[in-house]
Amino acid sequence: MFFFNSHLGQIWSGISLAMDLLWRMGYAFGISLLTAWVIAPWIIKYLKRRKWEQVFRDQKEVRDLAQLHSAKARTPTMGGIIIVIATMSGTIFLVHWNFQVIVTLCTYLAVMFMGFIDDLAKVRAQNTRGIPGRMKLLIQFGLTLVIGGILYFNPDLYERYCVLPIPFSGYSLSITPFIFFIIFLFCVLAGTSNAVNLTDGLDGLVTSCAMPVIFFLGIVSFITGNGTLATLCQCPYIAGNGELGILCASLLGALIVFLWHNGYPASIFMGDTGSLSLGILIGMVAFLTNHPFHLMIGGGIFVLEALSDIIQVFSYKFRHQRRIFKMAPLHHHFELLGVHETKITRRFGIISGLLSLLSIVGLWHFWG
Amino acid sequence: MFFFNSHLGQIWSGISLAMDLLWRMGYAFGISLLTAWVIAPWIIKYLKRRKWEQVFRDQKEVRDLAQLHSAKARTPTMGGIIIVIATMSGTIFLVHWNFQVIVTLCTYLAVMFMGFIDDLAKVRAQNTRGIPGRMKLLIQFGLTLVIGGILYFNPDLYERYCVLPIPFSGYSLSITPFIFFIIFLFCVLAGTSNAVNLTDGLDGLVTSCAMPVIFFLGIVSFITGNGTLATLCQCPYIAGNGELGILCASLLGALIVFLWHNGYPASIFMGDTGSLSLGILIGMVAFLTNHPFHLMIGGGIFVLEALSDIIQVFSYKFRHQRRIFKMAPLHHHFELLGVHETKITRRFGIISGLLSLLSIVGLWHFWG
Numbered sequence: 082m083f084f085f086n087s088h089l090g091q092i093w094s095g096i097s098l099a100m101d102l103l104w105r106m107g108y109a110f111g112i113s114l115l116t117a118w119v120i121a122p123w124i125i126k127y128l129k130r131r132k133w134e135q136v137f138r139d140q141k142e143v144r145d146l147a148q149l150h151s152a153k154a155r156t157p158t159m160g161g162i163i164i165v166i167a168t169m170s171g172t173i174f175l176v177h178w179n180f181q182v183i184v185t186l187c188t189y190l191a192v193m194f195m196g197f198i199d200d201l202a203k204v205r206a207q208n209t210r211g212i213p214g215r216m217k218l219l220i221q222f223g224l225t226l227v228i229g230g231i232l233y234f235n236p237d238l239y240e241r242y243c244v245l246p247i248p249f250s251g252y253s254l255s256i257t258p259f260i261f262f263i264i265f266l267f268c269v270l271a272g273t274s275n276a277v278n279l280t281d282g283l284d285g286l287v288t289s290c291a292m293p294v295i296f297f298l299g300i301v302s303f304i305t306g307n308g309t310l311a312t313l314c315q316c317p318y319i320a321g322n323g324e325l326g327i328l329c330a331s332l333l334g335a336l337i338v339f340l341w342h343n344g345y346p347a348s349i350f351m352g353d354t355g356s357l358s359l360g361i362l363i364g365m366v367a368f369l370t371n372h373p374f375h376l377m378i379g380g381g382i383f384v385l386e387a388l389s390d391i392i393q394v395f396s397y398k399f400r401h402q403r404r405i406f407k408m409a410p411l412h413h414h415f416e417l418l419g420v421h422e423t424k425i426t427r428r429f430g431i432i433s434g435l436l437s438l439l440s441i442v443g444l445w446h447f448w449g
Numbered sequence: 450m451f452f453f454n455s456h457l458g459q460i461w462s463g464i465s466l467a468m469d470l471l472w473r474m475g476y477a478f479g480i481s482l483l484t485a486w487v488i489a490p491w492i493i494k495y496l497k498r499r500k501w502e503q504v505f506r507d508q509k510e511v512r513d514l515a516q517l518h519s520a521k522a523r524t525p526t527m528g529g530i531i532i533v534i535a536t537m538s539g540t541i542f543l544v545h546w547n548f549q550v551i552v553t554l555c556t557y558l559a560v561m562f563m564g565f566i567d568d569l570a571k572v573r574a575q576n577t578r579g580i581p582g583r584m585k586l587l588i589q590f591g592l593t594l595v596i597g598g599i600l601y602f603n604p605d606l607y608e609r610y611c612v613l614p615i616p617f618s619g620y621s622l623s624i625t626p627f628i629f630f631i632i633f634l635f636c637v638l639a640g641t642s643n644a645v646n647l648t649d650g651l652d653g654l655v656t657s658c659a660m661p662v663i664f665f666l667g668i669v670s671f672i673t674g675n676g677t678l679a680t681l682c683q684c685p686y687i688a689g690n691g692e693l694g695i696l697c698a699s700l701l702g703a704l705i706v707f708l709w710h711n712g713y714p715a716s717i718f719m720g721d722t723g724s725l726s727l728g729i730l731i732g733m734v735a736f737l738t739n740h741p742f743h744l745m746i747g748g749g750i751f752v753l754e755a756l757s758d759i760i761q762v763f764s765y766k767f768r769h770q771r772r773i774f775k776m777a778p779l780h781h782h783f784e785l786l787g788v789h790e791t792k793i794t795r796r797f798g799i800i801s802g803l804l805s806l807l808s809i810v811g812l813w814h815f816w817g
Contacts, residue, residue: 107810114803285795337799337802337803340795340799341795341796341799344791344792344795344796345789345791345792346789346791346792421713421714423712423713423714423791424712424713424714427653427708427709427712428709428712431705431708431709434705435482435705442475
C-alpha cells in the first residue's frame, strides 16, 4: 500500500512530472514525424540521383533468392539518414540533457557513422562486402569499453546498472566483477546492433518489428524515470531515464514515416546506416533503463533471427554441411518456402507486437 | 487540483478499480487471441470446403479493377465469424454484465446475422447483390429505434447520452429533442456500419484501419468508466463503461489474428458478416462512451471512404456524369492510379493510427 505510506504532495508531484514528460514525448513524436515527412521525399530523390543504390548478392551466392528479390534492384539505400535526422530533430528541442541521453546519442551517431562508411564502401565497390565483420565488432567492442569505463568511474551509476531485474520472477541478477559486466554489455550492444542488421532483409521488416520494441522501451523509460510510477510497479528508479522516453518517442515518429516509404514495394532501404544504429540504440536504452532481460522477450524476433543464423552456421560446420533452414536468417527460410514477402513482414510484425506487450506486462514486479 | 479536494481512499479505490479492469482487459485480449488462433485455420478450411467464396464484380461493371483483383478469386468469405466467436469468447468470461454491454452485444449479433444472410445470398446466387441496400438501412433504422427507445425510457441514461463533448474545445453539444437524438443515433450507427463495409475492399484494409480505432475506443471506455480517471481528464463519467473496454480488448485480440490471415495475399475475407457488425460495434461503443465526435477524427479513414463515395455519386449525377475519383471508394482510386495494394493498406493503416492518437489527445478536456 505505497499510496498510504507517502505524502499526497509526493504523489501529486510524481503525477505532474509524468504529465510534463508525456507532453514533451508527444511534441517530440510530432516534430520528428513532421521532419521525417518533409525530408523523406527529398532524401530519397537525392539518393536516387547520386545512384547510391542497394547492391544485392548474385545468383551464385544466394540461388533462388536473387530471383525473388530481382525487383528490388535500383532501390536507393542509406535511408537510415532520414531516421537519424528526424530522431535528432525531435530530441534536441525537447530533451533535458543528462548523462543517459548524451551517452546514448553519442553511441547512436558513432554507429550511424560506421554504418554510413560501410554502405558507402559497398556502393562504391559495387559489392556486398563493405567494412569487414571483424572490424565492425572491434569498433563495437571499443564503444563498449568506453561506455563501461564511464560507468565504472561513476560508482553510484555503476551500482545501479549491475543489478538487472529478471522478467516474471521478482528476482534480480547482479553482474558483479567488472569483467563480466563488460562482457555482458558487449553482448547486449553488439547483439542488438547485429541482430537488427541481420533482420534487415525484407521490405519494411526491421521497421515493423522495431516499432513495438521502441514503444515498449518508451514505456520502460517512462516508468523507471518516474519515482511514483517506479514505486507502483516495483521497478528500479533511475533519475533522468524519462528523457530516454523522449528519444524513443522521436524514434517512433521517424520510423512510422520510414515505414510509409520502406514498406513493400520499398522506395528506399535503411541500409547499415539505419539498421546498425537503430539496433545499438535499442540496446543502449534497454541497458540504461536496466531492462535488457526484458528486451530479450520484447525483441524476440531479433533474437530469433540472430539465433537462426548462428544455428545454421554451426549446423553447416559441424554436421557435414547439412543445413537446418533453407536459408538463414529466418525470414529467407520462409521466403524460400513460398510465403509472400509481405505476409512474412506482417506476421513478424504481429509477433513482435505481442512479445513487446508481454514484456510490458513483465515490467510489473509483483510477479513471483 | 482534483487530487487535493478528494480523499486519499477515493483515489486509491479508483486506482485499484482501474487495475482490476486492466487485468480483465488483458485476460480478455489473451483469451480472444488464443481462441481466434485456434479456430481460424479450421474455419478457413470449412469455408473453403463449402465453397463459400467471395463473388467479385466483373469486367463490365468495374473495368480495370476486375483484372487487378483477379488473383483474389476463390478466396473464402464470411471470415467475420472468426472475429465474432473470438470476441464473444473473450468477453463472456470476463465482463461484468450491465446495460451497455448487453445492448452492444445484442446489436452486434443482430447485425452480424444480417451480414451473414447477405453473404449467404451473394454466395448462393453467385452475384454481388445480396440483401438490397434499402432493406439493410431499414433494419439499421429499426435497431436505432429500439436502442433509442430503451434509452428514452431510462431518463438518467438518456440525459447523459444527449450531451456530447466536442474534441479540442472544452464544450459539449446537447442533442435535445428526441427526434434529433434518434436521427443522430441513426447517423452514427448506420454511418459507421456502412462506412466500414465500404472500406472493406482490399486485403487487410478494414482490419488495419479498425485496430487503432478499437484501441482508441478501449481507452475511452477505460477513462469514462472510471471515476478517478474521468475526473482527471475532465471527461464525462458513466458508470459501467469500463466493461465496454473488455469488449474492445477482446475485439482487438480477434482482429490481430484475423489480420494474420487476412493480410495480402489474403487467405480469407471478413465479408459483410464481419464488416457490418464491426462497424456497428464501433459506432455503439463510441456512442455509449459519449464520444461519437471523437470517433469522427479517430475513424477518419472510414469517414473519408464514405465521403469519397458520396461525392462521386453526386458528381456523377449532377455534373453530367463526370467523375472526381477514378473510382470510389477512395482506395480503388489509388489502386487505379497504380499504387500497390499493400502500400495503400499500410498507408491507410498508418493514417488511421495517427488519427486515433490525435483523438486520444482530444479526450483531454482541458483544451479550449
